Amino acid sequence: MSTFHFQQFSVLQQHSGMKICTDAVLFGAMAPVKPGDHVLDIGTGTGVLALMAAQRGAAKVTAVELTQQAHQEADINFNNSPWAERLEAVHRDIQSFALTADRQYDLIISNPPFFENHSKTADSLRNTARHTDQLPFADLIAVAGQLLSPQGLFYLLIPLHAVEKFSGQALTAGFYLIDRTDFRGYAHNEAKVSALTFSRTKTVFTARLLTIYASHNVYSPDSEAYLAEFLLRFAKNLE
Secondary structure, three states: OOEEEEOOOEEEOOOOOOOOOHHHHHHHHOOOOOOOOEEEEEOOOOOHHHHHHHHOOOOEEEEEEOOHHHHHHHHHHHHOOOOHHHEEEEEOOHHHHHHHOOOOEEEEEEOOOOEOOOOOOOOHHHHHHHEOOOOOHHHHHHHHHHHEEEEEEEEEEEEHHHHHHHHHHHHHOOOEEEEEEEEEOOOOOOOOEEEEEEEOOOOOOEEEEEEOEEEOOEEOHHHHHHHOOOEHHHOOOOO
């Protein structure tokens, strides 16, 4: 079985379309989670973002997943974690979930499908996880409009080339981009993905560039500061 071990939980990822990667873990570690928040994770996959939110003190995390195989794995990962009572895996498409949801959320997080009109592989699970066929940006924004509380935050990870389009659509729907962090691998690389935070309230916009690695297999001080409470390599009891 393919399992990724963190300091406080493990993630089975044998059947999920997208495996654990550094960008996603860093994205989860930077999420604006406040203790007591009710969090919605759209397209949870393995459930890693939901688990990270629970570790950081979310009171309840509802994780919605379209594919049955990923949902089953996320459910296993939640039940095997220290926060099983605070985590819920829901097997539905987010559009229909939004129609029957009985609450709004303090934080909505998503590492959504982002490829449009790209060639696909023979792996149907990976296609669903990576392509926008099942979750166009317009639908994702509309769902956030329905399910985000008035003072809540909408936080997602998308490739740089999609930032302008997504931000424009979000603004039309009443969401202001208040924070943007571009991720690049090394100092000599160009950034490829952005972590974006949207709010219904217009505030001062902040932007920065985060370099993940200082050198081969060595995290930069900035990324280490975020990852220190999650990755095994930073566990204090390790020599």
